Amino acid sequence: MSGSNVLFDAPGPRTARRHRLYSVLATIATVGVIAYAVWKLADAGQFAGEKWEVFSTPRYLEVLLVDGLLNTVKMAAAAIVGAVVFGVVFGIGKLSEHAWIRWPCWLVVEFFRAVPVLLMMIFTWFALGIQNNDSSFRAVVIALMVYNGAVIAEILRAGVLAVPRGQAEAAYAIGLRKTAVMNLVLLPQAVKIMLPALISQCIVALKDTALGQYVLAPGLTAVSKQIYLEFDNRIPTMIVIAGLYIAVNLLLTALATWLQRRYVGERKQLEVSAVAAPAGTTV
Amino acid sequence: MNAIVENLDLFFRGFGYTVALFVISGLLSLLLGTLLAAMRVGPIAVLRLASSVYVTCVRNTPLVIVFAFFAFLAPVLGIHFKWLDVQVGDLNFTSFYGAAVVSLSLYTSAFVCEAMRSGVNAVPLGQAEAARAIGLPFGGVMREVVLPQAFRAALPPLASVQIALIKNTSVAAVFGVAEATQSMRDLLRDFGATERIGIFAMFALGYVVLVELVSLLSLRLERRWAVAR
Numbered sequence: 001m002s003g004s005n006v007l008f009d010a011p012g013p014r015t016a017r018r019h020r021l022y023s024v025l026a027t028i029a030t031v032g033v034i035a036y037a038v039w040k041l042a043d044a045g046q047f048a049g050e051k052w053e054v055f056s057t058p059r060y061l062e063v064l065l066v067d068g069l070l071n072t073v074k075m076a077a078a079a080i081v082g083a084v085v086f087g088v089v090f091g092i093g094k095l096s097e098h099a100w101i102r103w104p105c106w107l108v109v110e111f112f113r114a115v116p117v118l119l120m121m122i123f124t125w126f127a128l129g130i131q132n133n134d135s136s137f138r139a140v141v142i143a144l145m146v147y148n149g150a151v152i153a154e155i156l157r158a159g160v161l162a163v164p165r166g167q168a169e170a171a172y173a174i175g176l177r178k179t180a181v182m183n184l185v186l187l188p189q190a191v192k193i194m195l196p197a198l199i200s201q202c203i204v205a206l207k208d209t210a211l212g213q214y215v216l217a218p219g220l221t222a223v224s225k226q227i228y229l230e231f232d233n234r235i236p237t238m239i240v241i242a243g244l245y246i247a248v249n250l251l252l253t254a255l256a257t258w259l260q261r262r263y264v265g266e267r268k269q270l271e272v273s274a275v276a277a278p279a280g281t282t283v
Numbered sequence: 284m285n286a287i288v289e290n291l292d293l294f295f296r297g298f299g300y301t302v303a304l305f306v307i308s309g310l311l312s313l314l315l316g317t318l319l320a321a322m323r324v325g326p327i328a329v330l331r332l333a334s335s336v337y338v339t340c341v342r343n344t345p346l347v348i349v350f351a352f353f354a355f356l357a358p359v360l361g362i363h364f365k366w367l368d369v370q371v372g373d374l375n376f377t378s379f380y381g382a383a384v385v386s387l388s389l390y391t392s393a394f395v396c397e398a399m400r401s402g403v404n405a406v407p408l409g410q411a412e413a414a415r416a417i418g419l420p421f422g423g424v425m426r427e428v429v430l431p432q433a434f435r436a437a438l439p440p441l442a443s444v445q446i447a448l449i450k451n452t453s454v455a456a457v458f459g460v461a462e463a464t465q466s467m468r469d470l471l472r473d474f475g476a477t478e479r480i481g482i483f484a485m486f487a488l489g490y491v492v493l494v495e496l497v498s499l500l501s502l503r504l505e506r507r508w509a510v511a512r
Contacts, residue, residue, distance in 0.1 A: 006411050007403075007429065008326045008421040019326055026329040040360045114446075114494040115487045116453035119464050123483040126471045203343070210345035214457045221347065235356050242348045249343035273439045 041235065051233035055240055060227065068223035069244060075137065075219060076206040079144035083205070084198075086149025091156030092182070105153075112150035117143050118211050125215040136217040140209060148205050154272040155197045159190035162270065192263045197270040199256035203249050210245070220244060286470055286478040287485045292373075297466030298489050299374050304452040304462060305493070308387035309445050315388060316395020317430070323396060324403055326421055334396070341393040346451055349390045350458050353382040383455040387448060394444045402437025403429060435508045442501030449493050463489060 011019055041047060054060045093105030112120075121143035128135035163186050171185040213221035224241045228234040260269055287294055322334040341349065357363065364381030406429050414428040434441075456465035467486040471479055 006408060007324055007415075007424055009415055011326065022327050023329045026327060026333065030329070030333050037360055041356075044359045046359065111487070111491065114450075114491040116450040116464060116490055118453040118456065119467060119483075119486060119490065122464065122468050122471065123479070126479055207343075207345040210347040211454065211457075213347060235359065238348065238351055238356065242344050242352075245345055245348065246340060246343040250339075253343075271440065273443050 046233075046235050051231065051236045054227060054231050054233065055236070064220075064223055064227070064240075064244075067218070068220040069248075071222075072206070072209045072219035073248075075140050075209045075212065075217070076144070076202065078141045079148060079205050079209075080202055082141065082145035083148035083152050083201075086145060087152025087156055089153075090149065091153035091160075094153060094157050095160060109150045109153045112146045113154070115147075117147045117208050118214060120147060121211060121215050136212065136215045139215050140212040140217045140219075144205050144208055147208075148201055151201055151204075151272060152198065155194050155201065155270060156190065158270055158272055159194035159197075160186050162193050163189045193270055195263055196256040196260040197272065199252055199259060200269070203252050203256075206248060206252070207245065286474045286482050290466075290470060293466050293470070294463075294485065294489070296373050297461065297463035297486075298493075299372075300380075300455075300460055300462035301449075301452050301489075302493070303374065303376070304380070304383060304387060304455060304460070305445075305449050308384045308391060308452075309448055311384070311388035312391035312395050312444075312448065313441075315392035317399055319392060319396035320399035320403065321425055321430075323400060338393045338396050341390055342397070346386070346390050346454050347457060350383070350386045350454060353386045354458050357382070379455075379459040383452075383458060383460050386458075387451060387455070390451070391444060391448045394447070395441065398437045398440035398444050399433060401440060402433035402435075405436035406432045438501060438505050438508065442497060445501075446494050446497055449497065450490065453490075 009015075038047075045051075055064070090105045090109050093101050094109060096102045096105070121139050124142045125136055125139035128138055130136075160182075167185055167189065168181055171181040176184065209217075209219055210221050212219055213225070216222070220241050224237045228237040231237075256269075319334045319338065322330040323338070325331065353362075364378035364385075367376060367378055367381040369376040410428055410432060411424055414424040419427060452462060453464035455462050456468065463486055467482060470482045474482065
């Protein structure tokens, strides 16, 4: 059911009038809420120039973008690279036809998928030693790596299973062995199907770097703390940081959409359910 | 293991808060998300726009920042939860808890909206056309025909969203709710290196059990509600 006009008739004159009334009311309500928020914030002096000045000062912008955004992106990128390796190993392991490989891989993937990233992060942080300078950065990367790796393992499995069965059958028919079928025929096609879902996972990883503030990790949230402690502008800083996250994530979403159109076509983006299916069941 | 055995009350109190956060914000997010989805497919352009802007912004903001908005910005707007002070058994629900429930509900509702929308898209065209043909208005089409079927189709993604919510309740630890993740942090701080693996394993197991429960429930409902198409 695509195209929303399937759900309702083209409005007649009376309905059109009613809809106009609803539109006006909805506009008034929305604008009212926003205006109230802006008025209250302005009343509290949150729009005063000195609270926002820091964001147009080149030196602080550099701190925000280099120490903040770059560190955040670095953590996310390191985590995603690790997660892809983790995901490939365990995803292929889950597809193995040997039960003694399949079951342990299933267990590992299900465990890391079910444990909150923050819990994992705190444990890793303590395990690496909270006095260490480096440990919070590494704790964030490791926690994001195992969580996203587990999800990528599922994406990979779903991607391989989404390749038409005839492809594997044809490959076996021309005499290829298991490894060759996987490496030469299934994986190259699966990667294409997986790409948009992978980019979506990058968005998740990037968002979750913000959790790093609880383990004192560098990045946008840490820099924002320095800024608001110095300038007493907690709310403007928060708005700017949220804006930065939204901007980067929208760029990634656009990339995912483009990849979807370019490589996958009309098919729906691969979605991986968080509901645990027992090992050995094929989707 | 000693650390957990000695602190069983802390362990269960922590998970008590986690479950309380999950159940209340889960229900609220389902309600709000369904409403958002209806706005998003409805005939009023302003509401469509408002809903889609809301969903886009909230989905792309880290949950920590949504929490921070309610901790620091909402009080300026006069939204605070100081009136909340309820004692249920060992659990004490205060303003921190209220802010956490609202943050989690608002954040999760954006994802519920997307899941419901994909469910609405999965309902065959003929259903809505037939509903319109017998003269139902938009509200009737949605309430009587489309949403009941959309809800079934949306069940797997909805379960994923709710499972994500269980894990997201851990973020409340950053903002002063003494739920399971906070309890684990306290224990990790108090006990030495030898106890750490045990403490982590027990808390992780607690979350795994919660996730598997919701997962099983969803699989059962899915099987019961499955429709032959």
